Amino acid sequence: MQLNVQKLIAPFHGLNRPYADSLISYLAGDLRHDPQALREAITDIVDNMVAATADGQTLKDYFCDDLQTAADDILAELPRRKFGSWCRYWWPIVNVAATLILASGLVRLPASPRASDLTANSGYVVILVLGLWAPRGFNFNKLRPGALGRLAGFILLGFALSALIMFLLGLLPDCALPVFVLALICVGFGVVNVVMSRLKQWPLLVTAGMWDVMGVTFIAGGFNAPVAVQGVLFLVNVLCWGASYVSLFWVNNEQV
Amino acid sequence: MTKIPSQMLKGVLEFAILKVIADGPTYGYALQTRLSALGFGTVTEGTIYPLLLKLQRSGQVTAERRPSDSGPARKYYSLTADGVQALTDFAPAWRQLVVAMRDLGLGVDE
Numbered sequence: 001m002q003l004n005v006q007k008l009i010a011p012f013h014g015l016n017r018p019y020a021d022s023l024i025s026y027l028a029g030d031l032r033h034d035p036q037a038l039r040e041a042i043t044d045i046v047d048n049m050v051a052a053t054a055d056g057q058t059l060k061d062y063f064c065d066d067l068q069t070a071a072d073d074i075l076a077e078l079p080r081r082k083f084g085s086w087c088r089y090w091w092p093i094v095n096v097a098a099t100l101i102l103a104s105g106l107v108r109l110p111a112s113p114r115a116s117d118l119t120a121n122s123g124y125v126v127i128l129v130l131g132l133w134a135p136r137g138f139n140f141n142k143l144r145p146g147a148l149g150r151l152a153g154f155i156l157l158g159f160a161l162s163a164l165i166m167f168l169l170g171l172l173p174d175c176a177l178p179v180f181v182l183a184l185i186c187v188g189f190g191v192v193n194v195v196m197s198r199l200k201q202w203p204l205l206v207t208a209g210m211w212d213v214m215g216v217t218f219i220a221g222g223f224n225a226p227v228a229v230q231g232v233l234f235l236v237n238v239l240c241w242g243a244s245y246v247s248l249f250w251v252n253n254e255q256v
Numbered sequence: 257m258t259k260i261p262s263q264m265l266k267g268v269l270e271f272a273i274l275k276v277i278a279d280g281p282t283y284g285y286a287l288q289t290r291l292s293a294l295g296f297g298t299v300t301e302g303t304i305y306p307l308l309l310k311l312q313r314s315g316q317v318t319a320e321r322r323p324s325d326s327g328p329a330r331k332y333y334s335l336t337a338d339g340v341q342a343l344t345d346f347a348p349a350w351r352q353l354v355v356a357m358r359d360l361g362l363g364v365d366e
Binding site: 040041044045047048052064066078 | 288298313329
């Protein structure tokens, strides 16, 4: 279950509300620490802040004058995110990246698809994916040089990584893409989704099913299948992925 | 009341928190008001909460959510055997420091 920041800050009024909003948003946006521990910490802090404001204290006096330092001190004491949790976080993003690459490459449904159909847009997808990992700390009154540095770092990293991927993919021969390779990719993603769905991410089963339907379609009809059928399958797949991703945030109790 | 410099508080606040918890399970906000009432000055939640997390991680306190009469359930902190031991170890060192400061002429008059 995702923490609803708006609901959490609802008990606060006046200047206390933006204060609480800045703190909770900053903490909830952290990806490096264990989501469960982070969620508990935020809940505790909010409970205490509610008690303090009920006693007439302002949050600035009660919590801290230097909000980001205090928030960073709290984060520093939380356990780090485990490898499995990282996988659970990134897998849906990898999923959508793969869907985008496949869809953007094959949307024209070329009669004889080539590797370059898939690699052409990979760099842009990487930028898009990295953009999801948004830098934090811009809603504090005292903007730290670190926040600006992080943003600059993300932009540079995004461009550098996408340029590297484009360069490496450019070294590959632009061979024809047999139908069985496309089918293998789809079935592979389907299998990994089934495995990942065992890690409390049951919505991925839906995505797994759609990947497998895609794979079977490639095998059965290749690119000779009616354009409308393939188009509808792509659309359904993207929609299913979107639904899965949203449910991950709202249902599976993993993301903060 | 004189404001205690934060650097001076840093070394002892952890043990002050342990002692307050040793007096009986308590929750974050009550801990903060108790420390203020004792004369520690305004010790903010932003200072206390990281210390509580640190004490939890080191196994010196445990936390348990309990229902509250006046609002949502609260997380109550209790001392563990390790916490009792940490307080026991701290006491002689603190006494020695107080004696040394008193001998310097900076102690509290008896």
